[in-house]
Amino acid sequence: MEGCVVISLGMFSLPDLPDYDWTADSSGLRRRLSGVHLQKIRMADEVFIVDPGGYLGELTRQEIAYAESLRTPVRYLSREHHG
Numbered sequence: 001m002e003g004c005v006v007i008s009l010g011m012f013s014l015p016d017l018p019d020y021d022w023t024a025d026s027s028g029l030r031r032r033l034s035g036v037h038l039q040k041i042r043m044a045d046e047v048f049i050v051d052p053g054g055y056l057g058e059l060t061r062q063e064i065a066y067a068e069s070l071r072t073p074v075r076y077l078s079r080e081h082h083g
């Protein structure tokens with residue numbers, strides 16, 4: 001409603017694929033999914049972090065650092081003021 005285009009993650013965790021061993025990940029699917037996230041950060045004018053209760057996982061912290069290295073502003077759900 002504010003005139004913004006939202007580029008969502010599409011998923012917030014690795015998908016539950018029957019018989020897929022994420023620990024082996026021989027196809028590189030995890031790496032490709034991470035690459036998609038980084039591409040979305042490069043396209044963004046701002047990154048909005050959905051961090052319920054202020055929780056940040058390791059991959060999210062890495063993505064925040066990447067956004068900051070590009071000088072892309074980062075906002076956090078946990079720090080937003082709700083009126």
